[in-house]
Amino acid sequence: DVSDAAARFCPKRSGSGMDREEVSTGTTIMAVEYDGGVVIGADSRTTTGAYIANRVTDKLTPIHERIFCCRSGSAADTQAIAEVVAYQLAPLVETAAHLFKASCYRYREELTAGILVAGWDRRRGGQVYCVPIGGMLVRQPVSVGGSGSTYIYGFMDSNYKPNMTKEQCLELTASALTLAMERDGSSGGVVRLASISESGVERRVILGNQLPKIVSTH
Amino acid sequence: MERRCLDAQFKGVSTGTTILAATFDGGVVIGSDSRASIGGEYVSSKTINKVIQVHDRIFCCMAGSLADAQAVLKAAKFHLSFHSVQMESQPQVIAAASVLKDLCYKNKDELQAGFITAGWDRKKGPQIYVVSLGGMLISQQVTIGGSGSTYIYGYVDAKYRPDMSREECLQFATNALALAMGRDNVSGGVAHLVVITESGAEHIVVPGNKLPKFNDE
Numbered sequence: 180d181v182s183d184a185a186a187r188f189c190p191k192r193s194g195s196g197m198d199r200e201e202v203s204t205g206t207t208i209m210a211v212e213y214d215g216g217v218v219i220g221a222d223s224r225t226t227t228g229a230y231i232a233n234r235v236t237d238k239l240t241p242i243h244e245r246i247f248c249c250r251s252g253s254a255a256d257t258q259a260i261a262e263v264v265a266y267q268l269a270p271l272v273e274t275a276a277h278l279f280k281a282s283c284y285r286y287r288e289e290l291t292a293g294i295l296v297a298g299w300d301r302r303r304g305g306q307v308y309c310v311p312i313g314g315m316l317v318r319q320p321v322s323v324g325g326s327g328s329t330y331i332y333g334f335m336d337s338n339y340k341p342n343m344t345k346e347q348c349l350e351l352t353a354s355a356l357t358l359a360m361e362r363d364g365s366s367g368g369v370v371r372l373a374s375i376s377e378s379g380v381e382r383r384v385i386l387g388n389q390l391p392k393i394v395s396t397h
Numbered sequence: 398m399e400r401r402c403l404d405a406q407f408k409g410v411s412t413g414t415t416i417l418a419a420t421f422d423g424g425v426v427i428g429s430d431s432r433a434s435i436g437g438e439y440v441s442s443k444t445i446n447k448v449i450q451v452h453d454r455i456f457c458c459m460a461g462s463l464a465d466a467q468a469v470l471k472a473a474k475f476h477l478s479f480h481s482v483q484m485e486s487q488p489q490v491i492a493a494a495s496v497l498k499d500l501c502y503k504n505k506d507e508l509q510a511g512f513i514t515a516g517w518d519r520k521k522g523p524q525i526y527v528v529s530l531g532g533m534l535i536s537q538q539v540t541i542g543g544s545g546s547t548y549i550y551g552y553v554d555a556k557y558r559p560d561m562s563r564e565e566c567l568q569f570a571t572n573a574l575a576l577a578m579g580r581d582n583v584s585g586g587v588a589h590l591v592v593i594t595e596s597g598a599e600h601i602v603v604p605g606n607k608l609p610k611f612n613d614e
Contacts, residue, residue: 354555
């Protein structure tokens with residue numbers, strides 16, 4: 180994997196005596212339910228300390244045909260957990276979410292992983308489940324995660340309304356991620372979006388210069 | 398309290414609070430929440446006013462250690478009134494901010510206090526100055542501070558415009574405080590807002606049950 184290779188070749192910082200820090204997805208991730216599916220989004224920056232190991236990371240990881248997870252925390256931990264869950268196969272979103280919770284809760288002392296599980300299944304339609312650090316599991320209509328998420332709670336609270344359309348959800352997610360990437364040093368790069376519904380998965384990428392121009396205060 | 402001191406040394410002192418200031422066309426709004434807590438576990442006051450008047454049209458919000466901030470503000474008020482008598486005119490907002498900056502910078506090793514100073518003067522109209530923990534002084538059109546401010550960076554970035562009317566700016570500030578208080582457990586209570594214009598200063602209090610609600614189930 181590119182991010183692992185970069186971490187191996189990342190030089191030790193000799194002057195300050197700091198050891199190479201763990202590769203982390205200091206990140207911003209978001210997932211929103213709409214009537215008929217879910218929209219998920221993430222930034223694309225992976226850092227090792229202050230070095231950006233990968234600036235085009237894909238943090239939206241497929242678990243099953245219509246179930247994705249958004250990863251935040253330690254890149255290694257979250258990749259490992261996602262592999263374990265995908266291997267066990269989970270046709271229902273709720274099952275996938277419980278599998279994540281089982282791994283995150285059992286090994287909570289050793290892991291640093293905050294994960295959003297989102298997808299579509301025939302039984303309950305679009306669903307978003309949040310598994311933060313510690314291994315709690317809760318279903319929410321909209322959820323954000325990662326280090327950049329603190330900056331957009333206010334924006335999300337004021338702009339999310341129940342029963343939005345798919346386009347509105349995509350716009351909300353793109354705007355929220357842009358705002359977070361603007362303020363959080365550990366989030367950045369491109370915005371990756373995916374919308375998951377009965378008809379399948381549609382992925383898109385918004386490059387840095389195409390991000391929505393939100394009036395900035397600086 | 399011991400534990401809180403250790404936490405503070407590790408993370409940096411940040412008063413459990415949300416403070417903000419924003420300029421609009423003709424004036425400035427400065428506001429804060431009203432909660433004082435001990436270690437994030439006990440609310441020691443539900444209605445503390447963190448917006449302090451230092452002169453007729455100059456107000457300050459404090460951040461950091463409340464004790465340090467109160468001491469600095471007391472000294473600053475004295476300096477400022479003396480200065481205004483000497484100059485035989487109303488002090489400029491930057492004068493108030495500079496007095497605070499001087500005190501914070503010269504005593505930076507002992508103090509841990511930062512301020513948002515907002516006001517109106519004849520020379521430059523409505524202004525906001527931020528004095529940070531080490532004593533840096535900068536001017537901004539809109540600024541937020543305190544532990545609750547992290548949750549509203551996105552909202553403020555998206556919603557603030559420099560040419561708002563008085564009502565729009567008041568609504569913006571009220572919404573921002575309400576959103577921060579909704580997510581930060583050490584900010585809360587009522588919203589204290591002061592609107593400063595050429596004609597004077599108006600203090601508005603929005604009680605908790607009248608604050609705007611955002612998906613609060």
